[in-house]
Amino acid sequence: MRAVVVGGGEIGFALSQALSERHEVFVVDHEPSVADRFEPLDVQFVLGAATSREVLARAGVEGADVLVACTGLDEVNIVCCAVARQLGSPQTTCFVSREDFLTPGGDARGLAAFGIDRVIWPEAQLAQEIERIVRAPGALDAESFADGAIRLVEYRLDAGSPLAGRRIADLHLPHSSLIVAVRRGDVFFIPRGTSELAAGDKAVAMGTPEALRHLRHLVTGVADADRQRVTIIGGGDVGLQLAERLEGDDTLDVIVIERDPDRGEMIAARLRRALVLSGDGTDLELLETEDVGRSDVLVGVIDNDERNLLASLLARQLGVRRIITRVSKRANLRLFERVGIDVAISARGAAVASVLHQIQGGSARLLAVIEQGAGRILELDVPHAYQSRELRHLAAPMNSIVGAIVRQSRAFVPRGNDRVEPGDRLIVFTTHEAADKVRDYFTHVKA
Amino acid sequence: MRLAIVIHITGTLTRLFSPALLAPAGVAALYQEWRDVGVFLSTFVLAAIVGTVMRRAGGPAAGDVDRLRRVEGLAVVAVAWLLMAHVAAVPYMWAGVGFIDALFEAMSGLTTTGATILTDFTAFGRGVFFWRSLTQWLGGVGVIALFVAVLPRLAIGGRELFFAEAAGPTDEKLAPQLRQTAIALWRLYAALTAIETMALAAAGMSLFDAVCHAMTTMAAGGFSPHPLSIAGYDSALIDWIITGFMFVAGANFALQYRAVRGGRMALVQDEEFRAYAGVVTLATAALALLLLRDGMPFFDAVRHGAFQVLTIITTTGYASDDFQLWSPQAKMVLLLLMFVGGCAGSAAGGPKVVRHVLMARFTIRELKRTLHPRAVLPVKLGGRVVPEHTLRDVQVFMLFYLLTFSVGAAVIVFLGADLMTGITASIACLGNIGPGFDTVGPMANFAHLHPVSKIVLTLEMWIGRLEVLTVLVLFRLEAWRAARWDPA
Numbered sequence: 001m002r003a004v005v006v007g008g009g010e011i012g013f014a015l016s017q018a019l020s021e022r023h024e025v026f027v028v029d030h031e032p033s034v035a036d037r038f039e040p041l042d043v044q045f046v047l048g049a050a051t052s053r054e055v056l057a058r059a060g061v062e063g064a065d066v067l068v069a070c071t072g073l074d075e076v077n078i079v080c081c082a083v084a085r086q087l088g089s090p091q092t093t094c095f096v097s098r099e100d101f102l103t104p105g106g107d108a109r110g111l112a113a114f115g116i117d118r119v120i121w122p123e124a125q126l127a128q129e130i131e132r133i134v135r136a137p138g139a140l141d142a143e144s145f146a147d148g149a150i151r152l153v154e155y156r157l158d159a160g161s162p163l164a165g166r167r168i169a170d171l172h173l174p175h176s177s178l179i180v181a182v183r184r185g186d187v188f189f190i191p192r193g194t195s196e197l198a199a200g201d202k203a204v205a206m207g208t209p210e211a212l213r214h215l216r217h218l219v220t221g222v223a224d225a226d227r228q229r230v231t232i233i234g235g236g237d238v239g240l241q242l243a244e245r246l247e248g249d250d251t252l253d254v255i256v257i258e259r260d261p262d263r264g265e266m267i268a269a270r271l272r273r274a275l276v277l278s279g280d281g282t283d284l285e286l287l288e289t290e291d292v293g294r295s296d297v298l299v300g301v302i303d304n305d306e307r308n309l310l311a312s313l314l315a316r317q318l319g320v321r322r323i324i325t326r327v328s329k330r331a332n333l334r335l336f337e338r339v340g341i342d343v344a345i346s347a348r349g350a351a352v353a354s355v356l357h358q359i360q361g362g363s364a365r366l367l368a369v370i371e372q373g374a375g376r377i378l379e380l381d382v383p384h385a386y387q388s389r390e391l392r393h394l395a396a397p398m399n400s401i402v403g404a405i406v407r408q409s410r411a412f413v414p415r416g417n418d419r420v421e422p423g424d425r426l427i428v429f430t431t432h433e434a435a436d437k438v439r440d441y442f443t444h445v446k447a
Numbered sequence: 448m449r450l451a452i453v454i455h456i457t458g459t460l461t462r463l464f465s466p467a468l469l470a471p472a473g474v475a476a477l478y479q480e481w482r483d484v485g486v487f488l489s490t491f492v493l494a495a496i497v498g499t500v501m502r503r504a505g506g507p508a509a510g511d512v513d514r515l516r517r518v519e520g521l522a523v524v525a526v527a528w529l530l531m532a533h534v535a536a537v538p539y540m541w542a543g544v545g546f547i548d549a550l551f552e553a554m555s556g557l558t559t560t561g562a563t564i565l566t567d568f569t570a571f572g573r574g575v576f577f578w579r580s581l582t583q584w585l586g587g588v589g590v591i592a593l594f595v596a597v598l599p600r601l602a603i604g605g606r607e608l609f610f611a612e613a614a615g616p617t618d619e620k621l622a623p624q625l626r627q628t629a630i631a632l633w634r635l636y637a638a639l640t641a642i643e644t645m646a647l648a649a650a651g652m653s654l655f656d657a658v659c660h661a662m663t664t665m666a667a668g669g670f671s672p673h674p675l676s677i678a679g680y681d682s683a684l685i686d687w688i689i690t691g692f693m694f695v696a697g698a699n700f701a702l703q704y705r706a707v708r709g710g711r712m713a714l715v716q717d718e719e720f721r722a723y724a725g726v727v728t729l730a731t732a733a734l735a736l737l738l739l740r741d742g743m744p745f746f747d748a749v750r751h752g753a754f755q756v757l758t759i760i761t762t763t764g765y766a767s768d769d770f771q772l773w774s775p776q777a778k779m780v781l782l783l784l785m786f787v788g789g790c791a792g793s794a795a796g797g798p799k800v801v802r803h804v805l806m807a808r809f810t811i812r813e814l815k816r817t818l819h820p821r822a823v824l825p826v827k828l829g830g831r832v833v834p835e836h837t838l839r840d841v842q843v844f845m846l847f848y849l850l851t852f853s854v855g856a857a858v859i860v861f862l863g864a865d866l867m868t869g870i871t872a873s874i875a876c877l878g879n880i881g882p883g884f885d886t887v888g889p890m891a892n893f894a895h896l897h898p899v900s901k902i903v904l905t906l907e908m909w910i911g912r913l914e915v916l917t918v919l920v921l922f923r924l925e926a927w928r929a930a931r932w933d934p935a
Contacts, residue, residue: 266834289821
């Protein structure tokens with residue numbers, strides 16, 4: 001397959017790196033210095049303007065299967081996709097960073113007229129993701145599937161957690177819930193009944209919302225608070241969108257701290273209820289006067305990793321219990337979590353994973369990625385020719401687990417003796433490495 | 448400030464105003480009051496001559512009209528209104544009223560106040576009563592707005608004039624062009640007046656009375672050819688018709704225009720309109736309950752409650768009942784409403800509902816700021832941020848408004864009036880309402896006040912109609928020190 005990646009920034013690099021392992025990749029950028037960065041990769045670099053017909057032709061757009069426009073400029077991305085479409089590129093994916101081009105609600109229909117098949121708005125994805133985590137009390141990550149019937153949450157097991165030091169089979173987990181993955185240090189694995197949990201582990205659980213609420217009591221032993229106070233440091237695109245999403249909920253008190261006074265005015269004008277403070281998130285005096293330490297959640301979304309980390313660590317010192325911090329450079333992800341940030345999250349990770357999946361995914365749908373792509377949640381259709389059998393007899397690939405079965409708009413968490421029927425949709429949790437095998441398993445399954 | 452230009456434009460406006468005198472001449476002719484026909488015709492000629500002379504004296508400054516400076520615009524509006532009041536006073540003087548009283552009556556007309564010094568209504572012909580109502584009707588949405596609508600040439604430089612005259616902190620335009628905005632505004636205004644005339648005539652009022660009342664209702668004026676005001680007709684139907692149209696006159700015309708054009712939701716969405724409707728409902732309920740307590744039958748209590756609430760809040764100034772005889776509690780409700788006023792961009796006077804809304808939000812904002820000194824706290828109206836300079840204008844307006852009211856009240860009381868008379872006369876004239884309480888109550892008049900009091904009240908009407916700052920800025924020496932004749 002041939003792919004054209006337009007724009008050699010962080011996203012373009014990560015994409016090219018992943019794609020070049022198996023596909024023919026052309027990279028287009030107008031900066032000569034960018035070419036050097038791509039030197040180590042096995043890709044063809046084309047120097048020139050992204051919107052130039054001639055340059056795109058040189059990058060072989062005519063014969064390409066996909067084109068991904070991910071320069072830093074929305075307009076350039078859109079025009080690039082339009083030109084590529086004229087040249088005959090079958091599939092175009094366009095990155096945008098502003099909502100101007102989308103119809104209300106983040107719908108990209110208006111862009112279809114430019115010949116764009118798929119729009120990716122990393123900031124919106126990130127804001128959405130952080131919102132889900134904020135709304136799940138105590139969680140490090142949270143997703144919901146099958147119209148909310150099935151949820152996924154990730155918790156950290158503190159030293160005092162009743163679950164630490166016990167085997168999963170002995171836990172007596174609530175009905176309709178399942179621990180699908182455990183992260184211990186740098187190891188990420190799918191546990192069996194005999195696996196033992198340890199303090200400091202991060203456990204990923206799937207189940208119905210009701211069952212997961214019980215599970216949360218088991219994990220932390222703390223009851224839900226009525227009101228939550230959320231402090232957002234940094235009023236950029238992500239901060240503003242997150243605040244807009246959160247302030248609609250009456251049980252959340254939202255505070256946004258923004259350094260640039262003009263930007264502060266602008267976001268205060270956009271927000272209805274949230275309190276906007278003008279000041280630096282790393283200013284200890286400001287954090288103390290405004291009692292930021294009393295926040296239930298602190299979200300650091302400053303555009304600069306170092307200041308973001310500083311602000312988050314200050315907040316930790318002041319006593320904030322849960323801290324979610326945005327990371328721009330991939331290299332910093334691990335570092336952040338190591339120094340005590342509960343959730344380090346990157347806009348690019350999710351965006352890149354979703355593009356890759358779209359290019360390579362086949363019929364399986366990628367519902368979510370967790371732990372920066374180490375874990376994936378796929379949705380698979382069981383073929384109609386499939387012979388019904390019990391789940392325990394399903395010779396599923398290693399490192400994957402069926403988290404839920406959706407049958408005729410009803411979703412449930414299966415046990416070993418539940419049957420997999422033709423026409424079912426399976427929500428499967430898998431590790432990054434096993435994802436391809438899982439995809440193939442049902443595509444090639446014979447009756 | 449270039450005096451030549453101010454004189455030139457003021458002259459132009461006066462000349463434009465003069466044909467209005469032909470209408471009462473026609474009415475007088477219809478009722479065969481030949482003496483009054485002569486009076487109105489000669490006033491028309493006089494005004495036209497004065498206007499033309501001023502126009503000429505200002506010299507060939509026509510080209511500079513387009514480059515009118517802000518202070519010149521304010522001066523033109525203030526002086527033009529003063530001059531037009533003098534022109535409007537001439538027919539009263541001819542009918543035997545003294546100069547101070549005539550000017551009071553004329554200013555009360557143009558500014559849609561509705562306070563009167565007429566004691567004996569039988570001494571005047573139909574032409575004079577028509578003239579009283581017409582001056583209010585013309586002053587309601589604004590004389591200059593009318594001229595802008597009629598004269599394309601004025602529209603170019605008329606922006607400053609238009610908004611200096613408009614009621615309330617609004618710079619809303621209905622159409623891209625100022626002239627189209629003015630035309631739309633006047634068309635709606637005239638249409639509403641015609642509808643009310645028909646409604647009143649159908650309810651049993653004579654055609655002449657219906658026309659006069661329709662004009663003074665829509666202008667939120669309050670002059671009535673009947674010595675007992677609306678109470679003189681003693682008809683629930685007429686009361687309710689007028690109550691309805693007063694409510695309309697007190698709401699933003701631009702908003703109504705949009706609502707008529709299909710944007711029904713515009714009314715619900717507009718925060719000022721919601722506040723206005725809320726205050727009217729609340730005050731009516733309170734007043735009706737108080738009247739009920741004082742022994743009025745239920746339907747009369749609601750009818751008179753609603754009527755009096757609207758007549759005061761929209762600064763019309765009719766009376767469907769002698770509210771001077773009501774309990775102090777009921778009167779207190781009305782006294783509070785005197786300080787409210789209608790909506791911005793309406794025919795109503797007073798400080799306007801939107802200014803109160805903004806003041807309230809501003810106060811809450813400052814309270815919040817003490818808790819969060821570093822917070823960014825924009826004041827919003829209708830989801831949009833209100834610029835800080837607008838907030839400052841509103842505060843300054845409120846300050847000067849109350850200051851003017853206090854000075855006026857003090858002068859009137861020191862010149863011999865009783866306390867309640869002084870206070871209510873001052874606010875009734877400054878807010879362009881009309882009647883107050885006690886000796887200036889709804890069934891009384893202002894004729895007995897000290898001549899100096901009348902002059903002060905005349906000034907207050909003028910200041911109130913032009914929203915305080917337009918006039919007060921001209922009392923700054925600085926505005927005049929830099930004045931020169933030469934238009935160059």
